[in-house]
Amino acid sequence: MKMEVVKGNQTMGIIAAIAGWVVPGLGHLVLRRWSKAAVYFLCIGGLACAGLAMRGGVFGGASEDLFDRLGFFADLGAGVFYFLAHQLQAAGPDVAHATGDYGTRLFAAAGMLNLLTVLEAYEIGRGGEPR
Amino acid sequence: MNVLFGSLTHFGALLFFALVVSLTFAFLSKYGIAERLKYAAWAFLAFLLVAIGIGWLMYPFSQ
Numbered sequence: 001m002k003m004e005v006v007k008g009n010q011t012m013g014i015i016a017a018i019a020g021w022v023v024p025g026l027g028h029l030v031l032r033r034w035s036k037a038a039v040y041f042l043c044i045g046g047l048a049c050a051g052l053a054m055r056g057g058v059f060g061g062a063s064e065d066l067f068d069r070l071g072f073f074a075d076l077g078a079g080v081f082y083f084l085a086h087q088l089q090a091a092g093p094d095v096a097h098a099t100g101d102y103g104t105r106l107f108a109a110a111g112m113l114n115l116l117t118v119l120e121a122y123e124i125g126r127g128g129e130p131r
Numbered sequence: 132m133n134v135l136f137g138s139l140t141h142f143g144a145l146l147f148f149a150l151v152v153s154l155t156f157a158f159l160s161k162y163g164i165a166e167r168l169k170y171a172a173w174a175f176l177a178f179l180l181v182a183i184g185i186g187w188l189m190y191p192f193s194q
Contacts, residue, residue, distance in 0.1 A: 035158070036158050039154060039155065039158050040155065040158070043151040043152075043154050043155045044151075044155065046147075046151055047147075047148070047151050047152075049136070050136045050139075050144075050147060053136035054136050054139065054144070098141065099139070099141075099144075102141065102144050103136075106144070106148060109148065109152065113152065113155050116155075116159060117155070117159065120159055
């Protein structure tokens with residue numbers, strides 16, 4: 001199958017990576033990867049919103065605990081969903097129940113998935129790759 | 132949103148997680164609709180099989 005190669009540069013890669021981190025899928029939108037942008041936004045956004053709706057916990061950065069710090073970096077990967085977590089989750093977290101605990105994991109998974117898509121956006125923007 | 136996910140069962144949460152992660156992995160690693168669909172379907176089934184398998188393995192310890 002013939003692949004169309006899109007040329008890029010370092011600046012484009014960094015712009016795409018930052019955009020992709022802020023809003024899942026936005027980096028691919030900048031790079032005109034329409035289907036990837038839509039799927040990443042829906043899947044990662046859906047996962048993050050589900051985690052918050054299940055009253056999962058969102059880690060803060062001030063904790064001394066190593067596990068909490070790892071959780072903070074994972075959550076931070078979700079970009080705008082992390083910063084809007086308190087607005088989106090009006091009732092606050094409830095990790096005393098299993099559903100809330102699952103919500104915590106779903107939100108962290110959304111952040112980690114978004115970091116993978118950010119790396120891909122950077123790679124596409126930097127050097128180009130097959131569509 | 133709370134209506135959709137607030138009352139989700141544990142199995143429902145597993146299905147949702149498996150579906151979105153499989154789709155994302157498929158778009159990250161494969162090209163073309165057919166390849167992506169095939170990969171997503173396999174990854175989705177693998178998530179379910181492994182989760183249910185580990186669940187059964189842990190079952191004796193819950194008694």
